[in-house]
Amino acid sequence: MTRDNELGDFLRARRDLVSPVDAGLPWHTSRRVPGLRREEVALLAGVSTDYYTRLEQGRERHPSEQVLEAVARALRLDGDATGYLFRLAQPAPRTAVTDPARTVSPELTRLMNHFLDLPACVVSPALDILAANPAGQQLYSGFDRMDNLLRMVFLDPAARRFYRDWDHAAQGVVGNLRALSAPFPNDPRVAQVVGEVSLHSPAFAALWARYEVRPRTSEDKHLWHPLVGGMRLHYEAFTVTSAPGQQLFVYSAEPGTPSADALVLLRSLAGDTLAEHSAPGVESRTAR
Structure with a gap:
């Protein structure tokens, strides 16, 4: 991944996503580009075509906030994508935190393991699963390895069974990676994960090239577990303020529903597995 x-x-990827009709421009069947032309973005943003061309080509490195806001409006960017645009055009000063936290604190680990009976895990900006409680480990137990959400979604065959709407999950995890990694533009782990998954998954490479920025903070998910069956779970993401870049993911179910019953069974299975691994003579294993 080059920066x-x-x-x-x-800018090129995002103007490809905007149709002339959506931008209020006339449509011609002879158009050769899927979205807006450079001159059309320049017109909508109120800048010269030459200036916008230099911006896309990297020859203009210091656009003003007014220009960036105008370009964001022309490209119909939402708040998250606009923030991403500003990060690219106006990198954080060197005094800012540029490296994400790599380890999970003992306090957060204790909170997950002893006070959260819901499936929970902590992820990094590269979507590495840094820690998970027993219920969280059991939730993902159908995967070959529980290591990185991006790799799991795109490279593990279990993902297409686990996520009942795999296409939506794939788009979501890519957009979330864009959002979470944006504050850490030089993180080598992000580059490593993107490179690995791009090499083996054309589907990921195509989605990554769209430059969509979609932080996943709250969502309902339809999942399938090999032992408890289908579940409709609500997912919430919480920022770990004491550890830059880390987020705590927690899954819950509506009380009194079959999904809530499935979560009870999932926790029971997690407890059985934990007791088995803690028994005398049985070697403890980490999450797969």
């Missing part, structure tokens, strides 16, 4: 002119890559 030599990521601002230009972002």
